[in-house]
Each structure stands twice: as structure tokens, then as C-alpha cells.
Amino acid sequence: DTGVSQNPRHKITKRGQNVTFRCDPISEHNRLYWYRQTLGQGPEFLTYFQNEAQLEKSRLLSDRFSAERPKGSFSTLEIQRTEQGDSAMYLCASSLTDREELNNYGYTFGSGTRLTVV
Amino acid sequence: GIQVEQSPPDLILQEGANSTLRCNFSDSVNNLQWFHQNPWGQLINLFYIPSGTKQNGRLSATTVATERYSLLYISSSQTTDSGVYFCAVSMDSNYQLIWGAGTKLIIKP
Numbered sequence: 001d002t003g004v005s006q007n008p009r010h011k012i013t014k015r016g017q018n019v020t021f022r023c024d025p026i027s028e029h030n031r032l033y034w035y036r037q038t039l040g041q042g043p044e045f046l047t048y049f050q051n052e053a054q055l056e057k058s059r060l061l062s063d064r065f066s067a068e069r070p071k072g073s074f075s076t077l078e079i080q081r082t083e084q085g086d087s088a089m090y091l092c093a094s095s096l097t098d099r100e101e102l103n104n105y106g107y108t109f110g111s112g113t114r115l116t117v118v
Numbered sequence: 119g120i121q122v123e124q125s126p127p128d129l130i131l132q133e134g135a136n137s138t139l140r141c142n143f144s145d146s147v148n149n150l151q152w153f154h155q156n157p158w159g160q161l162i163n164l165f166y167i168p169s170g171t172k173q174n175g176r177l178s179a180t181t182v183a184t185e186r187y188s189l190l191y192i193s194s195s196q197t198t199d200s201g202v203y204f205c206a207v208s209m210d211s212n213y214q215l216i217w218g219a220g221t222k223l224i225i226k227p
Binding site: 031033035041042043044045048055056058089091093105106107108109111112114 | 151153158159160161162163165166204206213214215216217218219220
């Protein structure tokens with residue numbers, strides 16, 4: 001397993017277009033998280049899945065954002081009608097549930113997808 | 119909501135120096151992690167440390183949960199230690215991490 005994989009690495013889109021990002025977590029990890037990071041800031045939580053269930057969603061996630069994790073494997077994050085304020089790095093992370101495993105490994109982040117809306 | 123403050127915001131050191139980074143949090147937490155974000159943007163988990171002390175090579179961390187702070191120690195700094203160090207916490211039954219603003223560390227050769 002090569003860690004958490006995110007695609008694409010970079011995306012430039014015109015305002016108003018829809019975009020979709022993909023995250024492939026570490027295969028045995030049942031938790032998957034999406035975060036957003038703007039320049040000079042720490043990441044902000046967007047949403048979280050345990051297996052295929054989306055258990056928590058931030059108020060930052062407007063109706064234009066939707067995330068799925070079919071079959072509890074990979075996840076997609078879609079942004080509809082993109083706005084310039086959506087420009088950011090979108091980060092995916094995965095983890096195990098077991099506290100002992102969390103203690104040893106914590107969360108593993110992917111390299112992110114950098115979105116630029118022009 | 120919970121507040122996470124990191125200090126100092128910026129730190130410039132010569133190679134070989136030691137440093138201490140601090141993270142204060144405003145409420146009880148059941149999860150605290152330290153991350154290093156390298157200049158290419160990759161976030162690397164350093165420690166999962168809701169309490170106690172851990173060491174990994176030149177890095178160690180201590181969390182005093184009752185006093186709501188955590189410290190990250192870097193000894194014998196190397197240029198590859200440069201980047202931003204983040205502290206992130208979450209509260210019981212809440213899996214979203216709340217992040218500090220980070221400490222930007224520059225190690226000069």
C-alpha cells in the first residue's frame with residue numbers, strides 16, 4: 001500500500017464549472033476525512049466517513065459541495081458551480097478506528113488536490 | 119468552539135540548534151496530533167499524543183492534558199526539518215480535527 005492517493009494533483013477551472021476530486025485511502029482504513037487548506041492557514045474540516053456512511057459534515061460545506069464514499073473504499077468530492085473562493089488545497093486523510101492503532105499511526109494525509117478557480 | 123493556539127508563529131534557527139514548539143488548547147480533548155507540512159505541502163503525522171510523552175529519533179512530544187498544552191521538541195535541527203508544524207485536536211466523540219495556525223520553522227545551513 002502506497003498511502004493515501006489523491007487525483008488530480010492540480011485542477012484549474014473556470015468559475016461556474018463543476019469539478020470532482022478523488023481520494024483512495026489506505027485500504028484497511030475505515031475512516032476517511034476531507035479537509036480544505038488555504039494559503040497560510042491550517043486545514044479546515046469538511047466532512048468525515050466511517051466506511052460508506054457520511055457521519056459528519058461541516059457548516060463550511062455549502063450545498064454546492066457533495067462527498068460520497070461508495071462501498072467504503074475510495075471517496076469523491078464534487079464542487080458544483082465553482083466560485084473563486086473555492087480556490088484551495090483539498091486534502092484527504094484516512095485512519096483506523098481502533099484506539100491502539102490510532103496511537104501508533106494517527107491520521108495519514110494524501111498530497112492534496114490544488115484547485116484554482118479563474 | 120475549541121481554540122488552538124500555537125507559538126511561536128515563526129522560528130528561524132541555525133542547523134544543529136534545538137527548539138520547542140508549543141500548542142495550547144482551550145478545552146478537554148481526546149485526540150491531539152502534531153504534523154509537519156513540508157515545503158511541497160505534504161502533511162506528515164509526527165505524533166498522536168493526547169497525553170504523556172513520546173519520542174521518535176530527534177523529535178519528542180509531551181502533552182499535559184490537565185493543563186491543556188502540548189510541546190514538540192526538535193533537537194539537532196537539520197535543514198530538512200524546515201516547514202510548518204501544526205498541532206490539531208479533537209474532542210470526545212467528535213472526529214473533526216481543529217487545527218492551530220502553525221509554527222513556520224526555517225533551519226539555515
